[in-house]
Amino acid sequence: MQTTMPDIADTAPALRTGKLDWVGMGEIELPFIFESRNIAPVNVIAKARAFVNLHKEDAKGIHMSRLFLALDTLSTEQQVNPQTLAQALDAFITSHDDLSDQAQIEFKFELPLRRKSLLSGKVGWKNYPIHLIAKINQGVLSFELMIDVTYSSTCPCSAALARQLIQNAFSEKFAEQNVDKQTVLEWLGTTDGIVATPHSQRSIANVKVKLDSQIDSFDVVGLIDALEAELKTPVQAAVKREDEQEFARLNGQNLMFCEDAARKIKGLLEEQNYADYWLQINHYESLHAHDAVAIAVKGIAGGYTA
Template sequence: MKGTQRAIPPLPEVTVPAPVALEILPHWAGVEGIDLPLSFDAGDGDLQRSRAKVDAFVGLACGKPRGIRRSRLYRLLDRHLGGKIIDGEVLEHLLSALMQAHVDVADRARISIRFEHLVRRAALRSDNRGWRAYPVLIEATRGIQGFRLVLGTEVTYSSTCPASAALSRQLIQQQFADDFDPKSQLDHATVMAWLGSERGILATPHAQRSTARLRVRFVDGAPIKLIDLLDRAEQALGTPVQTAVKREDEQAFAHANGSNLMFCEDAARRIQNALLLDESIADFSIRIAHHESLHAHDAVAYANRPDGLAPLL
């Protein structure tokens, strides 16, 4: 009848109960790739706003529901993270809210946050400065064992192969022996001219862009100091990639490479030793990859804290 209002039935809910008994439960259920703005202080007081990708999951403890209510996950992520300053306290409250929203089915929760953080870096010798973007991964979990937070990042650096350097030096020695009679009297100017010629650098060792992937778990209550972690790793390696450079910076970088010959195992040990000196780090894992210019494959090494509970990578 015209003008008569029709009653709107309640919207269907198909997540509960399950149509049949479920004998096998998924371990986790949630969402991935949620876009959110957030603010982050890397430990230097420079609060930056970034676009992040966020994953959120709850661990299922019983088979009552057919599915979880993912709209709740989204709303909680937006409420707790959207535009907020990210720290351990904020993340712990978010995880508690995720579990409370699914208190009848979930006994744990976890989130992953991925974004990039810009750091201003000085040149090696000149007065230039430039920006480096470092990937950041923050993983937080809450369950029977309590709250746990892991910070991940990646350092890009140059690695020069020690074996290739030794082979190159041998070729240069052989070229010197071919060019000069061992019985002849060589003056300083002649040797200096030869060293400055292309024959004096007949061979060069192979070097490549390399990456160190780090994941660390801080002691309870410690702040998330990304800058300190990056500085420790880069100083241990000695050859982090540069931003703005002039010729004097490039020369200094060449000297750093020649003074820091390393296999991937050497790089892993250097960072491992550096992180062991940081009392704010409770556990860590390291993955080193030298993306070789000699081979079409990578040279890879892993390291972790010797007394750590388990590798984090």
């Protein structure tokens, strides 16, 4: 005998009535194929969050399974790009006809990219943490992209102090007026010659940009390339000695405080005309046990706040 299952989402009274901003699911494990400009579609495993608003005050709840299954379609039958995300958001809304008029999907995943060494021509994998958010609000789409770029920052203050120690050591070692070039050259190649080195630290730029809602494709690699080119000292994948030496030169020629890195990235994002942006620079200090942090936003009305 077939029995009808109770469906309390439709029949039970809400314990208490009222609108809710977002209702849905978090920490959904979701493999999918991600599409972005200038790379082949790539398999990633994301942690997803899926939400709709609940604007019907007396409804018991939303239909979680409908969101979950729409995400499953995205994962198994489609590739993730702006169009398919828009379709999934549309499915969220149409399956919650009288309950919701806003929806959002968030994905956090690591994007593995082949990155070239500085000089030797070797190539290796580097993973970039990506956070992608797609929203629809009464028919209006919006996309946000967050990327973390890891780089090395050498302290300009420490570099100046180290240079002074090197000058002092030179002055002490070569008191006479005329010094022999070969002797100085050899001395410079010793730890007595370069008596001090500045400290550098592994640093991370967290960058969030608001994308144009009309975009036909994501361009994650374009943004990563631009950020790394601006910072000039991104951490490397494959490294031979010639690459390491070039990295040392790049560090020496691009000394930066967290303020310098923040202003560089701010300038880049201004040039690239993003509708809005937020950035946080984190220098994980080797001089201190605490971090140096700088934050900046575009500063538009109703936009991101610092």
